[in-house]
């Protein structure tokens with residue numbers, strides 16, 4: 090592989106935003122200075138961002154008798170177009186399948202990916218007798234474990250005693266417990282993925298419980314998809330009390346609110362946890378602006394109209410989830426940075442360094458620094474475009490942001506020094522993505 094210089098652009102990292110040059114050699118950032126190179130890219134007027142890491146995607150996930158519409162092929166291609174150079178998906182946990190077995194199976198499915206990836210190991214049906222499997226998974230390069238406190242009806246729920254035992258073991262290997270925090274007993278599953286069935290206090294109670302376990306076990310803990318002001322308050326309280334706890338939110342909780350459910354196509358917006366109120370939205374933006382969260386990720390789990398429409402009047406059966414991976418970076422720039430709710434440096438934290446540090450990818454991923462993988466996004470901060478589902482690459486004909494005008498357009502994306510997207514053209518080959526093991 091040759092050398093490439095990106096010059097004249099504004100480099101964006103959590104610590105510094107300023108004019109700079111990136112010299113790339115053999116897929117790595119070699120230095121932040123000029124040197125003779127085979128190719129020179131003039132980035133004047135563009136932002137040079139670290140490649141985004143979407144720490145929460147579900148490709149080809151079996152849900153409610155169907156499968157999320159994107160597989161690793163289409164989903165990772167859409168990721169590339171959206172400036173996501175690394176994604177983290179999940180194993181498909183099952184009580185009868187050992188953790189390393191589930192991991193190896195999912196790793197082999199992910200091989201067709203066009204961008205780099207890692208996995209979280211789902212702890213469905215895990216029991217403390219199987220503690221050895223946690224270190225076996227570590228030996229395979231994964232130290233992140235996913236727990237659901239809801240979904241007892243489908244057998245995915247982990248009780249608090251089991252969670253505590255797992256957190257003690259995860260702490261031992263220096264890993265992280267990722268938790269879907271909704272209190273099962275406060276959720277009315279039969280009424281579907283709507284705020285009247287999954288109230289904000291179900292999130293608050295669950296985050297509070299997990300926060301106490303994190304404080305007691307000293308296990309690094311990451312709360313997925315915080316959707317509400319009460320859930321957020323519980324997270325911040327746990328942090329103040331010394332819990333090693335991190336929070337994630339998603340673009341849909343920042344840009345959309347529950348009013349969409351009264352639209353004729355409201356069922357297409359179903360997602361778990363559900364969309365909440367404008368006041369919840371504002372609380373999440375404030376927390377982001379104050380640097381209180383670790384990451385913004387998408388919980389990407391798209392379905393087509395054909396998959397959701399038959400269940401319009403059957404909330405219990407509707408497949409719940411929204412597309413996101415391709416619009417993550419543009420939406421956070423447009424609705425956050427361009428609107429003055431987020432600083433550019435914070436964009437680099439929430440989409441790159443924050444998730445990289447949480448999930449053992451740092452400093453190989455998420456950094457613009459010598460030695461790091463040359464994963465970069467070139468963004469024109471002044472260009473505008475309009476979201477139309479049919480023009481995106483995600484395998485769904487629905488976008489919750491249809492018709493929204495977005496400020497900031499991705500001009501080019503580099504993954505390990507290779508152009509995978511440039512001027513609207515996909516240059517990535519399926520299968521070029523690599524599994525990135527936990528660093529250190």
Ligand SMILES: [Zn+2]
Pocket residue numbers: 145147388
């Ligand atoms: Zn999820």
